[in-house]
Amino acid sequence: MSALILDKRQLAPEITLLEVEAPRIQKRWRAGQFIIIRPLAHSERIPLTIVDSSAERHSITMVIQAVGKTTREAVALEPGDALCDLVGPLGEPAEICTGERVLCMAGGVGVAELLPVARAYKEAGNTVVALCGARSDAYRILDAELRACCDELHWATDDGTYGFHGNVVQLLLSLAGPGSFAEGHVIGPIPMMKAAAEATRGWGLKLHASLNPIMIDGTGMCGGCRVTVGGQVRFACVDGPCFDAHEVDFDEMTRRNRAYREMEQLALRHECRLGLG
Numbered sequence: 001m002s003a004l005i006l007d008k009r010q011l012a013p014e015i016t017l018l019e020v021e022a023p024r025i026q027k028r029w030r031a032g033q034f035i036i037i038r039p040l041a042h043s044e045r046i047p048l049t050i051v052d053s054s055a056e057r058h059s060i061t062m063v064i065q066a067v068g069k070t071t072r073e074a075v076a077l078e079p080g081d082a083l084c085d086l087v088g089p090l091g092e093p094a095e096i097c098t099g100e101r102v103l104c105m106a107g108g109v110g111v112a113e114l115l116p117v118a119r120a121y122k123e124a125g126n127t128v129v130a131l132c133g134a135r136s137d138a139y140r141i142l143d144a145e146l147r148a149c150c151d152e153l154h155w156a157t158d159d160g161t162y163g164f165h166g167n168v169v170q171l172l173l174s175l176a177g178p179g180s181f182a183e184g185h186v187i188g189p190i191p192m193m194k195a196a197a198e199a200t201r202g203w204g205l206k207l208h209a210s211l212n213p214i215m216i217d218g219t220g221m222c223g224g225c226r227v228t229v230g231g232q233v234r235f236a237c238v239d240g241p242c243f244d245a246h247e248v249d250f251d252e253m254t255r256r257n258r259a260y261r262e263m264e265q266l267a268l269r270h271e272c273r274l275g276l277g
């Protein structure tokens with residue numbers, strides 16, 4: 001089904017928010033779920049987290065970091081254009097506890113993906129402490145939206161231009177330790193999620209990681225999104241995307257996500273002389 005683009009906003013360099021008309025998804029989605037979009041008829045299908053929705057505008061919002069060919073095709077579209085197709089909501093909603101002090105951690109575009117989870121934790125009666133990381137001040141996104149739903153929000157920037165000087169895991173270690181939180185959620189680049197899991201092992205914290213492996217069909221048929229969790233093979237698209245961070249084999253996930261790097265570079269450079277995209 002195609003989806004009309006209602007609004008487009010640049011949040012930071014290479015990070016764009018798109019609001020699209022999607023009444024059926026807007027009514028059904030829950031925090032942690034994702035969609036698969038195909039921006040143009042010749043585009044690949046890519047997974048993106050549902051960040052927000054509006055019942056009045058019958059819309060959902062996604063935040064896209066332009067990293068390769070398909071994400072660049074998506075962010076080149078303008079309000080009034082339509083995504084060629086969009087399916088969802090996909091995946092299992094995030095597990096949300098009640099009445100706890102919870103940790104919400106994110107890095108990069110993961111900050112946008114964390115927002116609905118932080119809101120769901122708050123609405124369920126938890127005390128929400130958010131730790132967010134960005135390359136520098138100019139790359140911080142959705143600060144006001146997070147402040148509105150978190151009891152505490154702390155930023156780390158790699159270059160020290162805002163908040164804590166360092167990465168978000170170093171920030172966590174400077175603020176907390178074993179017993180500080182009962183539950184938590186981490187979302188961001190694989191090395192950051194791995195470091196968060198290592199840092200909190202033995203803290204007595206149930207930490208959920210929202211995984212972002214390569215996905216193809218998003219329906220559990222192709223096996224492209226295989227991840228090993230607690231020694232068992234799971235499919236992130238139908239069993240996840242959220243799993244126990246302390247049980248995930250992040251090294252294997254890193255190797256699998258790198259498998260297509262060369263083809264991705266070629267896709268970015270490729271110019272079809274037949275004009276097929």
Ligand SMILES: Cc1cc2nc3c(=O)[nH]c(=O)nc-3n(C[C@H](O)[C@H](O)[C@H](O)COP(=O)(O)OP(=O)(O)OC[C@H]3O[C@@H](n4cnc5c(N)ncnc54)[C@H](O)[C@@H]3O)c2cc1C
Pocket residue numbers: 034044046047048049050062063064065066067068069070071072109113211212213214215241257258261264265267268
């Ligand atoms: C469940 C899920 C939710 C996601 N939510 C978001 C989101 O809300 N916003 C967002 O910007 N991105 C999100 N991603 C990542 C997004 O799907 C990838 O960035 C996108 O597929 C890259 O496509 P491309 O053709 O532009 O780049 P490609 O040319 O395919 O890849 C360019 C670079 O991106 C890396 N890459 C490719 N696929 C992924 C991937 N799945 N995850 C991480 N890096 C990847 C490659 O290693 C490569 O270095 C999500 C991924 C998953 C699985």
Ligand code: FES
Pocket residue numbers: 214215216217218219220221222223224225226235236237238
């Ligand atoms: S993406 Fe194909 S099985 Fe998950």
